[in-house]
Amino acid sequence: MxxxxxxxxxxxxxxxxxxxxxxxxxxxxxxxxxxxxxxxxxxxxxxxxxxxxxxxxxxxxxxxxxxxxxxxxxxxxxxxxxxxxxxxxxxxxxxxxxxxxxxxxxxxxxxxxxxxxxxxxxxxxxxxxxxxxxxxxxxxxxxxxxxxxxPTVSSIAYVVINGFQRKREKEENKKEDGEKRETLGKEAKSIDEDRNILVIGGSTSVGMIAIQLAKNIGKFNKVVTMCSKEGFGLAESLGADHCVEYHNKQELRQELIRISSDIKYDLIFDCVGNKDLFKYINEIMKPKETGSKYVTIVGDSKSNYEEGFKLRALISPGVRLIGSQLGHHSVNFNYWIQVGKPSDSMWLKDVIELIETGKLKxxxxxxxxxxxxxxxxxxxxxxxxxxxxxxxxxxxx
Ligand SMILES: NC(=O)c1ccc[n+]([C@@H]2O[C@H](COP(=O)([O-])OP(=O)(O)OC[C@H]3O[C@@H](n4cnc5c(N)ncnc54)[C@H](OP(=O)(O)O)[C@@H]3O)[C@@H](O)[C@H]2O)c1
The missing domain is CATH 3.90.180.10 (Medium-chain alcohol dehydrogenases, catalytic domain)
Known part of the structure; x- marks a missing residue:
């Protein structure tokens, strides 16, 4: 080495x-x-x-x-x-x-x-x-x-975080342009002041980039991340406000619910593969009517790289995705697989600029x-x- x-x-x-x-x-x-x-x-x-x-x-x-x-x-x-x-x-x-x-x-x-x-x-x-x-x-x-x-890890992190940010901005602009300009102006301000993200897998490479982009381009106030204890120091050095150990499911649940008295999430970004949070998702996430979103890039469970792709692993998140699209699920759910060029052509220039200026490690x-x-x-x-x-x-x- x-x-x-x-x-x-x-x-x-x-x-x-x-x-x-x-x-x-x-x-x-x-x-x-x-x-x-x-x-x-x-x-x-x-x-x-x-x-x-x-x-x-x-x-x-x-x-x-x-x-x-x-x-x-x-x-x-x-x-x-x-x-x-x-x-x-x-x-x-x-x-x-x-x-x-x-x-x-x-x-x-x-x-x-x-x-x-x-x-x-x-x-x-x-x-x-x-x-x-x-x-x-x-x-x-x-x-x-x-x-x-x-390149690979930041393209997916950028697509998820920047996509969420752009959608929020569009919605806020629409509201401001509308008849209820005055009252909704106040609402938009309150969204800005309390925008939170949970990154599942803060010590994955994608997660580490996501934590930083959340603050750099996502304008999230609080970044909470789930990772093993060995990853806490690194995740905090990159900007995570809270790190939660995720191996003990019971303790994780208690901790996330405890944190939720202060912080409820606009975006949950799963970079590991996890479905446990859906059991108590409404306790930790903002209501879907606010535009909150749960995005996974892996699915319901961790990948086993030795086994290769398993089509059956797509079934459960696929069903949830369809349910969400039809409005039958309590969260706005998305399963994102980056194939081809990210639709936002600025990602390369944006990200290299952040790296060159030392804003993205x-x-x-x-x-x-x-x-x-x-x-x-x-x-x-x-x-x-x-x-x-x-x-x-x-x-x-
Ligand atoms: N959908 C897409 O387009 C897309 C694009 C890029 C990556 N991905 C997926 O995103 C995941 C993370 O990729 P990465 O390059 O950031 O990974 P990575 O850097 O190799 O992540 C390593 C860290 O992930 C955690 N981990 C342990 N077992 C894991 C498992 N089976 N799956 C995922 N993470 C595990 C460990 O942290 P702790 O010690 O904290 O557990 C480990 O330190 C992978 O599953 C990858 O296939 C998907």
Missing amino acids: LSSKTSKINISVEDSFEQYHNRKLVYFNKKTKIYLKNEEINYSIMKENKILIKVVSISLNPIDLLIKNSIPRFSSFERPICSDYAGIIVDVGKVQEEKGWKIGQSVCGNLLNSISKGTAVEYLCIDPDKEPNIVNFDPNVVDYNVAAGW VPVDSVYKFEEFQEAFDRLSKSVAKGKIILRVAETV
């Missing part, structure tokens, strides 16, 4: 779309191991509308293991892995040059399609028009490990050399990391 701080990187940007010796991580299916493959690639044949990135760091996400462990054992196609990356552009096709991409730029992002293309490679050749989740960053301000760590749990990928995936599968697990692909000096 490497130290989580990176030294200066030694990369030549005089490379070009030529013959490259490339190493990449691949696997066949859920029963086979991930391995490092050597290949010779001639990128010049792909040139015109592509850019070539020398990958410096990538980060691992549970989805990488979930996808791998969902590929049936009879599948014999070699598949790539990972979707988050940070690196340096080493060549640019003409079309992309005209669009402003330059050799030497530091870029980071995540792939929309990580099933047929993965970022666990030394050289990544992409068309930014087809893989638009890419942004440049200042490597003097943001470490490559951090730059590789934020991306905790790094551990950094492994590219060759130590197995240890890194083992750590990911244990679900114990407090922050992003990074694979350092490029050499350092």
